[in-house]
Amino acid sequence: MVIVNAATNLANFRDEIIEELLAEQYEVIIVSPAGKRLAPYKEKDGCQVVEIAVNRHGKNPIQEMTLFMKYFRVMKKYRPICVLTYTIKPNIYGGMAARFLRIPYLVNITGLGVVFDNRNMLQKTIVMLYRRVMKHATCVFFQNKTNRSTFIRLGIDFPCSEIIPGSGVNLDINALETYPAENEPVRFLFVARIMKDKGINEYVAAAKVIRKKYPNVEFHVIGNCEYGYEEKVAKWAKEGHIIYHGAQPDVHMFMKKSHALIHPSFYMEGMSNVCLEAAATGRPVLTTNWLGCKETVDDGRTGFVFEPRNVASLVNIITKFIELPYEEKVIMGQKGRKKMESQFDRQIVVESYMKEINRLADY
Incomplete structure (x- = not known):
């Protein structure tokens, strides 16, 4: 049973x-x-x-x-x-x-x-x-x-x-995908229940800062709104800080189009499934130095780790990722896939x- x-x-x-x-x-x-x-x-x-x-x-x-x-x-x-x-x-x-x-x-x-x-x-x-x-x-x-x-x-x-x-992580369903082309605008992806402890506030705050310097960078959001976040998300989307897609049955298609996952959670995760799925797809993972998140990343090798509840730390890591040469972003995603194959199958x-x-x- x-x-x-x-x-x-x-x-x-x-x-x-x-x-x-x-x-x-x-x-x-x-x-x-x-x-x-x-x-x-x-x-x-x-x-x-x-x-x-x-x-x-x-x-x-x-x-x-x-x-x-x-x-x-x-x-x-x-x-x-x-x-x-x-x-x-x-x-x-x-x-x-x-x-x-x-x-x-x-x-x-x-x-x-x-x-x-x-x-x-x-x-x-x-x-x-x-x-x-x-x-x-x-x-x-x-x-x-x-x-x-x-x-x-x-x-x-x-x-x-x-x-x-x-x-x-199912390595067949979450197949390794070709990295987006070099000339495309950088797209970040947030996938989680939209609530305080998943770090949505920090994600949006960082997006506001980053887009002032890099106006073509996109911050996508997928997930159900909880705890009264419906109005906040609608406002953020209307102001252009994020692109909200609601809850989606096929997250993989969004992973495929993204350059990296940002998972700013400080929720008491067991192990973050979305981080595993993104890495299996060949996407670098930017996540918190937090239980159930940090274990999914080799910092500096398959992604980056930043401090939870810390917008400045997140902004710094996003900037660091954006300024990486294109080839290094691709290699980072490929190393993430290999980590999933060896440790998280x-x-x-x-x-x-x-x-x-x-x-x-x-x-």
Whole structure:
């Protein structure tokens, strides 16, 4: 059983493991909120889909208990060999349900999120719940060493853990693309949920500074607006600071046309998927010296690292990149692709999971 908090999470990052499970003759039960991206799984032989809504930002105790009970009932009905959970609510409520039913469960810490960045009652509650769930997990997959160290520091015990390269990157879907022509205007790309912690404010502030000196440079933005950013983004686009494309199902086409990705996040990432995808496409990555971002770049070789929440640092790095000779930009992107091939191939993640699942099946 695979439990996720969004259909897009499933299709974008978990598809390869589901395909591998089906290829090895496992039956797969997918538990996910409704979404268009579920349609292909409903048609696959050996695959069943159970739609359970998840309010990702909800804090209503009754709603949270209802989610736990829904996970409990679906596990009790199907009694899977094991349960795979991703993101915080499936991890906690799915893990609790599996524990009560004595079903093995594999937990993926996809990132700590803003909750672990704020010491408040919500953080204390989540830490308490994680302590109860993690100590009974069959294995906990961390996407970086710092997240694991944070769990240990907070007294969240787990019997077994493994560091995996984020969600990995599909090197076929994110194919290496020819770099834009030398005579084209430099195009930067921001791809993320549009919210403060993803660094959108710093990105736009830097764009305003850079375009005064380099008026032909373009700053593109892709993503859903959160936390009331709709009006701000519309204003920025109208003033010409950014080019906003909304949410896009095919980000790769925009990656292909860009000269570099800028990911100014200071969100508690597990491993930034967009950085991996950009590097796999052969695009240099400019990102923060921040957990889950800095690991995706070899500074000065496959991209550049700048300080988070620091517009001056970002402006300096953007200027440095713009003034690089064209050939060096191309080589930087090619080195990024090689880094993805050697360190972040999604097949590495699939093999880690299959090792644990096959062990449980044999047992």
